[in-house]
Every structure is written in C-alpha cells, then in structure tokens.
Amino acid sequence: MVNNFWKHTLAMNRVCFCAAVFLCGLVYANPFEESASFKAVNEIDALLSSSLSKQGVQPAPLCSDAVFMRRVYLAVLGTLPTAEEAKKFLNDKSATKRTTLIDRLLERPEYAGYWTLKWADLLRCKAEFPVNLWPNGAAVYYRWIHDSIRENKPYNRFARELLLSKGSNFRNGESNFYRAVANRDAESLAEVAALTFMGVQTGPWSSEKQKQMAVFFSRVGYKGTAQWKEEIVFRIRKPLESTDVVFPDGTHGQVKAEQDPRQVFADWLVSPKNKQFNENIANRIWYWLFGNGLVDPPDNFSDENPPVHPALLSYLAEELVREKYDMKHLVRLILNSAAFQQSSFPVKRGSQQRQELFAAYPVRRLDAEVLQDALSQIFGVSAKYVSEVPEPFASLPNHYRTIMIPDTSLTSSFLETFGRATRDSGLVSDRNNGITESQMLFLMNSAEINQWATNFIGQGRNRKNNTGKPNVPREAADEMWLQILSRYPTGEELKTAAEALRSGTPAADIVWALINSTEFLCQH
Amino acid sequence: MSTLNNLEDRRQFLKNTVAGSLACAAGSRGGLFGGTAGNTAPKQGKAKSVIQIWMWGGPSHLDTFDPKPGAGKDYCGTWDKPLATNAPHLEISQSLPNLAKCADLYSVVRTLTHRSNHHETAAYQMQTGRAPGGGLVYPCVGAVISKIKGYDAGYNDKIPPYIVLTTSQGRFSESGFLGQKYKPFVTGGDPSKMPFIVSGYVVPGMTEQRQSRRQELLQKLDTFANAAKGDQLVDEIGIARENAVQLLQGDAVKTFDLASEPDKIRDAYGKNWFGQACLMARRLVQRGVPYVTINYKGWDTHRRHFETLTRRQPEWDAGLSMLLKELADLGLLDTTIVWWGGEFGRTPKIGWESPWFGGRGHFGNCFSAVLAGGGFKGGKTVGETDSTGSKIQKRPVEVADFLGSIYAQLGIDPDGKLLNEKGIDTTNMPAASEAGRLIELV
Numbered sequence: 001m002v003n004n005f006w007k008h009t010l011a012m013n014r015v016c017f018c019a020a021v022f023l024c025g026l027v028y029a030n031p032f033e034e035s036a037s038f039k040a041v042n043e044i045d046a047l048l049s050s051s052l053s054k055q056g057v058q059p060a061p062l063c064s065d066a067v068f069m070r071r072v073y074l075a076v077l078g079t080l081p082t083a084e085e086a087k088k089f090l091n092d093k094s095a096t097k098r099t100t101l102i103d104r105l106l107e108r109p110e111y112a113g114y115w116t117l118k119w120a121d122l123l124r125c126k127a128e129f130p131v132n133l134w135p136n137g138a139a140v141y142y143r144w145i146h147d148s149i150r151e152n153k154p155y156n157r158f159a160r161e162l163l164l165s166k167g168s169n170f171r172n173g174e175s176n177f178y179r180a181v182a183n184r185d186a187e188s189l190a191e192v193a194a195l196t197f198m199g200v201q202t203g204p205w206s207s208e209k210q211k212q213m214a215v216f217f218s219r220v221g222y223k224g225t226a227q228w229k230e231e232i233v234f235r236i237r238k239p240l241e242s243t244d245v246v247f248p249d250g251t252h253g254q255v256k257a258e259q260d261p262r263q264v265f266a267d268w269l270v271s272p273k274n275k276q277f278n279e280n281i282a283n284r285i286w287y288w289l290f291g292n293g294l295v296d297p298p299d300n301f302s303d304e305n306p307p308v309h310p311a312l313l314s315y316l317a318e319e320l321v322r323e324k325y326d327m328k329h330l331v332r333l334i335l336n337s338a339a340f341q342q343s344s345f346p347v348k349r350g351s352q353q354r355q356e357l358f359a360a361y362p363v364r365r366l367d368a369e370v371l372q373d374a375l376s377q378i379f380g381v382s383a384k385y386v387s388e389v390p391e392p393f394a395s396l397p398n399h400y401r402t403i404m405i406p407d408t409s410l411t412s413s414f415l416e417t418f419g420r421a422t423r424d425s426g427l428v429s430d431r432n433n434g435i436t437e438s439q440m441l442f443l444m445n446s447a448e449i450n451q452w453a454t455n456f457i458g459q460g461r462n463r464k465n466n467t468g469k470p471n472v473p474r475e476a477a478d479e480m481w482l483q484i485l486s487r488y489p490t491g492e493e494l495k496t497a498a499e500a501l502r503s504g505t506p507a508a509d510i511v512w513a514l515i516n517s518t519e520f521l522c523q524h
Numbered sequence: 525m526s527t528l529n530n531l532e533d534r535r536q537f538l539k540n541t542v543a544g545s546l547a548c549a550a551g552s553r554g555g556l557f558g559g560t561a562g563n564t565a566p567k568q569g570k571a572k573s574v575i576q577i578w579m580w581g582g583p584s585h586l587d588t589f590d591p592k593p594g595a596g597k598d599y600c601g602t603w604d605k606p607l608a609t610n611a612p613h614l615e616i617s618q619s620l621p622n623l624a625k626c627a628d629l630y631s632v633v634r635t636l637t638h639r640s641n642h643h644e645t646a647a648y649q650m651q652t653g654r655a656p657g658g659g660l661v662y663p664c665v666g667a668v669i670s671k672i673k674g675y676d677a678g679y680n681d682k683i684p685p686y687i688v689l690t691t692s693q694g695r696f697s698e699s700g701f702l703g704q705k706y707k708p709f710v711t712g713g714d715p716s717k718m719p720f721i722v723s724g725y726v727v728p729g730m731t732e733q734r735q736s737r738r739q740e741l742l743q744k745l746d747t748f749a750n751a752a753k754g755d756q757l758v759d760e761i762g763i764a765r766e767n768a769v770q771l772l773q774g775d776a777v778k779t780f781d782l783a784s785e786p787d788k789i790r791d792a793y794g795k796n797w798f799g800q801a802c803l804m805a806r807r808l809v810q811r812g813v814p815y816v817t818i819n820y821k822g823w824d825t826h827r828r829h830f831e832t833l834t835r836r837q838p839e840w841d842a843g844l845s846m847l848l849k850e851l852a853d854l855g856l857l858d859t860t861i862v863w864w865g866g867e868f869g870r871t872p873k874i875g876w877e878s879p880w881f882g883g884r885g886h887f888g889n890c891f892s893a894v895l896a897g898g899g900f901k902g903g904k905t906v907g908e909t910d911s912t913g914s915k916i917q918k919r920p921v922e923v924a925d926f927l928g929s930i931y932a933q934l935g936i937d938p939d940g941k942l943l944n945e946k947g948i949d950t951t952n953m954p955a956a957s958e959a960g961r962l963i964e965l966v
Contacts (some may be wrong), residue, residue, distance in 0.1 A: 030751075031747065032748065032751065071584045104810060128644055129644070129648060129656050129661050130656060130657060130658070130660065130661050131657070150819050158632075182657055182658060183657070183658065243734065245560075251696050274746065281607060344752070345751065345752060349700055349752075351754075352755070352756050355755075363752070363755055363758065364757065365757070365761075375735070387693075410691075411701070413691070413692050413710050413712065413723070416692060416698070416710075417707075419704050422661065424661050424701075425659075432703065432704040434704055435757070435760050435761050436704060436705070436764060437764055437767050437768045437771060438684070438707075438709060438724065439764070440764045440767070440768035441723070441724025441767045441768045441772075442723060442724050444724075444738075444765070444768060444769070445724050445725065445730070445735075445768075446726065446727070446729055447721050447726075447727050448722050449728050457768070458870055458882070490747060491746060492747070493745060496741070496744045497745070500741050505737060505738075505741060506734075509734070509737070509738050509741060510741070510745070512738060512742075513738065513741045513742040513745045514745065515743060515745075516742050516746075516747035516765075517742065517746045517747070517748065517749070518746055518748050518761050518762075519746070519747065519748035519749070519756055520875070521761065521763075522757070522758075524748065
C-alpha cells in the first residue's frame with residue numbers, strides 16, 4: 001500500500017497529495033498524553049500519590065492510548081505492535097481496552113522470551129568469559145529459565161530450585177547457577193546469591209559477615225565427567241559437625257551434621273517473612289517495567305540507598321507474598337496502575353527528578369535487542385549474528401528474534417554498539433543503554449538503514465497487507481507512522497511531510513527521519 | 525556521551541575515582557620496589573600508534589617465522605627450504621619471499637607461550653595479557669592504548685582512536701570493564717571494493733545536500749523531542765546526533781577513500797581484502813589514529829593446511845611487507861608499532877590422516893609473533909624452540925611481557941594503574957615475569 005502510494009504520488013501528482021493531506025488530515029493536538037489528570041486506579045496509585053504529595057510533587061496525567069499501547073508492548077513483549085495491531089487497538093472504542101490488552105499480551109509467547117532475557121542477564125547466561133558456562137551449559141540454563149517464566153513458576157520455587165540446584169550442567173539447567181560465576185570459592189558464591197536474591201552487594205560488608213554467609217556455600221563441589229565440558233555440581237559430603245551459623249540479617253541458626261547448609265540458607269531466605277527477599281523481587285519487577293527501581297540501582301539495597309517510596313515497595317512485596325509469589329500477578333497489577341500509565345512528561349517539564357520519583361513515566365533508550373527486533377520487524381529484514389566461539393559453530397535461522405538469543409556469546413556489531421548486557425557480573429550495569437556517536441552514525445548514516453528506508457517505500461518489497469484498497473495518501477502516511485511509531489501522524493507532521501515531498505525530498509527520507517526520531521529510539 | 529545518566533551514577537563515579545586514585549597513590553611505592561628483571565623504562569617510549577595484524581584462528585609458527593627444515597616430513601611436509609632473509613641468522617618460511625627481503629624492518633619472537641589450546645581463552649590472553657577468570661573481563665590492549673594515548677591525551681579527531689578493520693571479534697576487541705566508550709569503531713565493509721563502505725561514514729550515493737536536508741526534516745518531525753526539551757536523555761540524544769553530524773563533515777570520510785591512493789600503491793599492497801586493509805591502516809595511522817586492528821580471518825587450518833597456506837600466504841606476504849616498507853619510507857615506522865600474531869601457533873606435527881589430510885591443530889606451548897617499528901629493533905630473533913618447534917629451548921616470552929613491551933614503547937607504564945570508572949584497582953599489565961619484557965629489542 002505504502003509503496004504503491006508513494007511511487008504513484010511521486011511520479012504523478014505531488015501537489016494533489018498535499019491537498020489530500022490537508023483535506024483529510026485530522027489534527028492530533030498532542031499525540032502523547034491525555035488531558036485527564038492522574039486518578040488512582042489501584043493501591044499502587046494511592047500509595048504513590050500520597051508519597052509524592054508529601055514531597056510536594058504532582059504525578060503526571062495519563063498517557064495517550066497510542067503511547068500506552070507502545071509502552072505496554074515494549075514492556076511486556078520487548079516488541080513493537082505491528083501496524084495492524086496498532087490500528088485495531090487505537091480504533092477500539094471499549095472503555096476497558098487497556099486492561100484487555102494487558103491480559104492478552106501477558107499470554108503471548110514473546111512475554112516469556114523477553115522476560116527470560118531479563119532473567120538471563122541477571123543469572124549470567126553466557127557461554128564464555130568470565131563465567132564459562134560453555135555453549136551447551138548456556139543453552140540448557142536458558143531453557144530452564146525460559147520454561148520457568150513461561151509456566152509462571154512461583155518465584156519462591158524458582159529461587160529455591162536455583163539455590164539448591166545440583167547435577168549435570170547439561171541436564172539440570174538450574175545447576176548452571178553455580179557455574180555462572182567467575183570464581184567458585186564459597187565467598188564468591190555467597191556474593192552471587194546475595195546479588196541475585198537480595199539485591200545486595202556484599203563487597204562493602206565486613207569480612208566477618210562475608211565469611212558467615214560463605215559458610216552456607218562451603219559444601220558446593222564440582223566435578224568433571226567423561227563427556228567434554230560436562231560438569232556435575234554436587235554437595236560435598238564431608239562429615240560435618242553440627243555448626244552454628246549466622247544469617248545476613250544477624251539472626252542465628254544451625255546446620256546439622258549431614259544437612260546441606262544451602263538448605264538452611266534457603267529456608268531462611270525464601271520465606272514470606274524475609275522482607276529483603278520479597279522486596280528485592282518486587283523492586284526488580286518494578287525496575288523492569290519502569291527502567292528505574294524504587295531502590296535504584298536494583299542491585300544496591302543498602303541503608304544509604306533507601307527506596308524512594310518505601311510504603312509502595314512494602315505493599316508490592318506483601319502483595320506478591322499474598323498471591324503466592326505469582327510474578328505475573330504483580331506485573332499485571334503494575335501495568336494496570338495509573339502510575340504505569342502516566343505520561344512521560346512531568347507536570348513540571350524538564351525536571352529529571354520527577355522521572356526518578358515516578359511522577360512521570362521514565363524515558364530511556366530501547367535495549368539493544370529490542371531495537372534490533374523493532375528494525376527487523378519494520379523493515380522485514382533479518383539480523384545477522386556471529387559466534388566468536390569457533391566451536392561448536394552456532395547459527396540462528398533467519399528472522400529469529402534477537403530478544404530470544406540464549407547466550408551473549410552470540411553477537412553482532414549492532415548489539416555491541418548498542419550496549420547489550422555482557423552478563424559478566426549480573427549487575428544491571430552490565431547493560432549499557434547510554435547514547436554514543438557511533439549509535440547515531442549507524443542510525444543516520446549506515447548503508448543498512450538507508451537501504452531499508454528506500455526499500456520501505458517501494459522497489460521490490462511486497463507488503464503483505466496490500467488489500468487492494470484505494471491508495472489514498474492519508475492511509476499510506478498512517479501506515480508509515482503506525483508501523484514505525486505505533487501511532488497516527490499529527491496534522492503538523494503530515495504538513496511537514498507533504499511540504500518535504502513537494503520540495504523534492506525522497507519519500508525514503510521521511511522513513512529515515514522517523515527511524516532517527518527520539519520517539520522511535522526510546523521507551524517512553 | 526556521558527554514561528553517567530543520573531545523580532546516583534555520578535556520585536558513585538566520584539566515589540570510585542577517589543578510591544581509585546587513593547589506591548593508585550598507595551600502590552606506587554610497591555611499583556618502585558616491585559620492578560623485576562626486564563622492566564623497560566616507560567619514559568623512553570616514542571611510538572604513537574599501533575597496527576595489530578590479528579591472525580584469527582592461530583597461524584602455524586613452523587610455516588611462518590620458525591621453520592624447522594630438519595624435522596622431516598611429519599613436521600614440515602614439503603616446506604623444508606626456508607629462506608634466508610636480509611637479516612643475519614634469521615630464516616623464515618619459504619612461503620614469505622617478500623618479507624624475507626625486508627627482515628631488517630621487523631623482529632621475530634619465537635617463544636611466546638600461554639599453554640592454552642582453546643581459541644577463547646588463548647585469544648583472551650593474547651588480547652588482554654591476562655589469564656581468564658578472577659571475576660573481571662579485562663579490556664584488550666587496543667582499548668587501553670586508545671584510552672591512554674587517545675581519550676586521556678586529548679585526542680579529538682573525527683575518526684575514533686580505536687579502529688577495527690573490518691569485523692569485530694566481539695569480546696576480544698572489547699573494552700572489558702572500561703565500558704562502552706572504549707569499544708573499537710568497527711568499519712564493516714570490504715576495503716578492496718569500491719567504494720569501501722564504512723559503517724556510519726560512507727553511504728553510496730549520499731550527497732551532502734541530502735544529508736543536511738534530512739537533518740532539517742528530522743528536526744521538524746522529531747515531535748517527541750520537541751515536546752520533551754529539557755529531559756536529560758532527550759537532550760543527550762540531540763547532542764550525540766549533532767556530534768555525529770560533525771564527524772561526517774570534512775576530511776574524515778576522505779581518509780576512508782582508498783580511491784585517492786595511486787593505483788601503483790594499491791596494486792603493491794595487493795588488491796585483496798588484506799592488502800587494502802593494510803593500506804587503510806597506514807592511512808589511519810598517518811592521520812594519527814592510535815590503534816588499528818586488522819582482523820584477518822582463516823588461519824584455523826585443521827584440515828588441508830598446506831593447500832590453504834599455498835593459496836593465502838602470498839596475500840599477507842605482499843601486504844605486510846609493503847606496509848612495513850611504506851611506513852619506513854614515509855618516516856612513520858619509528859613511531860608506529862606493527863605487531864603480527866594470532867591466539868596461538870599450530871601443532872608442529874602434521875595430521876596426514878583422514879579427516880585432516882595434512883592439518884595442524886592448536887598449539888599454545890610455543891609460537892611466534894612479529895614486532896616492528898616504534899623503536900623496536902629489526903632483524904632480530906627472540907628465543908629459541910627445539911628442533912621440531914615443540915618446546916621452548918631458550919628465553920620463554922609470556923604474553924603479558926610481550927604486550928607490556930609494546931606499552932613501554934608507547935610511553936605507557938605497564939606497571940602503572942589502569943584508571944577506570946568502576947574503581948577497580950589494577951595495573952595496565954601484570955607484573956613482568958622472571959624472564960622479563962623484551963629489553964633485547966629496545
């Protein structure tokens with residue numbers, strides 16, 4: 001549709017196009033937010049707005065349907081809506097369409113794919129340095145995480161299975177938790193467990209406290225098998241006296257002889273009463289949906305770094321416990337809140353603090369993988385990856401989704417440029433969503449983007465949804481905007497586009513401009 | 525652009541830098557006394573740039589710079605007539621006639637060792653000077669050199685200070701814990717094709733007029749940014765975009781244009797990927813780029829090794845010798861280090877049986893590398909291997925000592941602190957081993 005239209009217009013009748021745009025161009029005054037002010041939908045909103053009002057800050061109004069739709073697709077699926085999906089949602093007149101969309105998206109397979117990516121970053125699912133799972137181990141580990149997310153395994157079970165894992169790295173995916181570390185001494189294992197399940201960095205702890213926690217991991221052993229790179233994680237059964245132990249919160253306990261000390265630790269940690277355990281995962285989920293944590297960064301809970309809205313965090317943690325650690329429930333609750341559905345523009349424009357307080361939805365650059373998939377979807381192209389590991393050779397089929405790559409040892413220049421997580425440490429700083437000149441050079445001036453933009457307009461690409469409808473200009477412009485920005489163009493934008501075409505700008509340059517827009521590059 | 529996205533990061537950064545410099549002050553005393561044999565004095569370094577020729581896959585030492593003609597067919601196949609070079613006592617493989625004629629320009633290190641036969645760990649060691657493990661991913665030498673000789677030294681060119689021709693090795697050419705900013709700029713494209721399409725710089729058919737009209741259009745169509753002015757991230761994107769536009773203007777793009785070289789020169793380098801990559805590297809170094817890596821694929825010759833070498837060795841024999849000669853002629857060799865090597869050597873004993881049909885496996889016990897320019901002496905050999913090239917006979921050279929010697933020639937103290945935003949307390953290179961850095965080549 002688009003290609004026919006542009007070709008037609010360019011060749012025959014530019015002036016007519018402009019006129020048509022003016023005639024049928026509805027004016028969308030502000031495509032990003034609604035005029036209605038913030039109205040609490042659930043408990044999250046009540047707690048947020050009371051905490052904000054204590055600080056004299058006003059939450060932002062609701063975002064527009066279009067912004068909500070793009071935001072929730074990206075947050076839940078890491079995927080843009082197609083133009084068809086976007087159109088359908090935007091034209092839907094139902095008052096409950098946002099909730100309906102949330103429910104539908106949470107059932108899509110991409111949900112498990114995208115959230116596994118997040119977990120795999122945290123759990124360091126990588127064949128190579130510095131964790132050295134090796135390709136086989138990484139694949140099995142990934143599979144275990146993916147299955148767990150897909151079946152919405154309760155988080156307490158998920159944590160327990162990782163903590164108490166044992167057996168072959170090729171058979172028991174979760175056992176790779178203990179292999180996905182650079183060092184295998186008990187203190188390093190304790191450090192990883194604290195980071196993963198408590199959001200705490202043990203580095204600043206006293207060495208006594210570090211040693212106390214290390215005791216719980218002092219019986220983790222590793223042994224090779226006849227199979228190359230297979231490894232068994234096992235419990236060293238040295239006769240052990242019954243030992244007094246101290247948990248990270250200072251309480252005391254006992255490991256009986258012949259008891260796995262990890263079991264004692266898991267019993268203490270994975271408990272509805274353990275605030276640190278519960279708040280960590282609640283905060284982590286919030287971080288994944290907002291790009292900032294209530295405690296931020298989410299891997300640095302400490303007295304010096306308190307949550308911005310403590311009551312809200314407590315509530316989220318308690319809610320999770322009440323619902324038997326159903327992570328999807330918490331995600332759904334947050335997505336339905338007015339807090340999540342706020343505009344990205346703080347009431348007082350330009351104030352960064354408003355975003356960090358969640359008095360507006362935080363703007364951030366799309367993750368490398370998500371951006372790659374967005375480009376692939378819009379342009380119908382397939383990303384190419386390389387595996388630096390010459391053996392075993394790894395390859396992915398065409399149109400494989402980047403968010404589903406199991407192992408960061410599979411990579412591409414694009415992913416490197418846009419700072420995908422290295423999975424070196426499991427810290428959120430492994431991922432770099434900063435902005436660099438090379439990224440801008442790629443988006444503005446690479447042969448790829450230019451070629452794709454040109455193909456988008458015409459020459460050779462058959463768009464599937466060519467239904468033979470009349471090629472009215474407005475429809476073609478709509479299609480372009482829906483495809484790239486997941487919304488209809490504004491009157492102003494249509495005017496700009498029409499003027500550009502009239503003065504001889506190639507239509508591909510409009511595509512180029514949308515791809516280079518801040519709106520496209522960001523989750524907002 | 526700054527990666528310090530918010531206040532918290534910035535605070536953390538300041539904390540870390542303070543911690544880092546304190547650690548640095550505390551450590552300097554140790555450095556004075558910690559010097560072991562072979563520490564080269566960093567202040568004498570006069571090299572400014574490095575060209576790294578990465579023989580990806582691991583080149584055979586026997587069939588390049590450590591021939592063993594007396595070892596018999598099981599070790600040499602039919603390649604048993606090494607060439608004398610124009611340097612005394614230095615013989616190299618019969619497959620490298622052009623390099624044999626300019627051996628006064630380079631020296632050969634025959635006894636590098638890291639004892640690892642896995643690509644991943646061996647390559648990591650060769651690129652970083654570190655054994656893997658220990659919870660940290662170290663930056664490779666290109667990232668460190670481009671940091672210290674580039675960013676930290678006020679390098680401000682429109683071409684980034686660390687260039688990889690033409691494909692990335694991923695983690696090995698990575699910046700490790702130094703972070704995103706120190707990653708190499710990977711050109712993509714093929715320099716032997718016209719035009720050489722350098723990702724982000726060169727788009728076929730693009731005019732400056734169209735570029736600037738597109739920028740105007742983008743300004744107008746960037747509805748979200750126009751509505752969100754004052755948002756830190758939105759402003760940051762705007763600045764990065766402006767900076768990138770600056771990079772595209774002026775002479776940077778011309779540096780990538782190999783068509784401006786005389787045909788005679790282009791032919792002499794060889795009109796193939798490697799030859800033209802060497803020519804490109806020379807142009808970049810001429811411009812002042814501190815570190816250029818040529819990632820040269822195809823040396824993991826498990827099977828039909830000699831067929832591959834017969835076909836491909838002439839390519840780099842021509843390209844590398846021309847590069848060295850031209851750098852010397854242009855007076856650039858004194859300030860440019862060229863090093864050649866891969867992740868390891870290859871097994872001295874040839875697998876003649878199926879499925880190898882004359883192949884060589886991985887060999888990290890001893891292998892060769894080449895060093896040229898930048899104040900390193902030419903025409904010398906360092907170390908000696910046994911009669912089959914299987915064991916080190918004299919003077920082992922640890923990877924960290926090899927790379928540390930390169931640092932020293934650049935005026936980078938290998939034992940100096942590697943400053944970083946994460947506050948990790950570490951040196952540029954591990955301390956010299958007992959055998960020491962390569963003072964014999966200085």
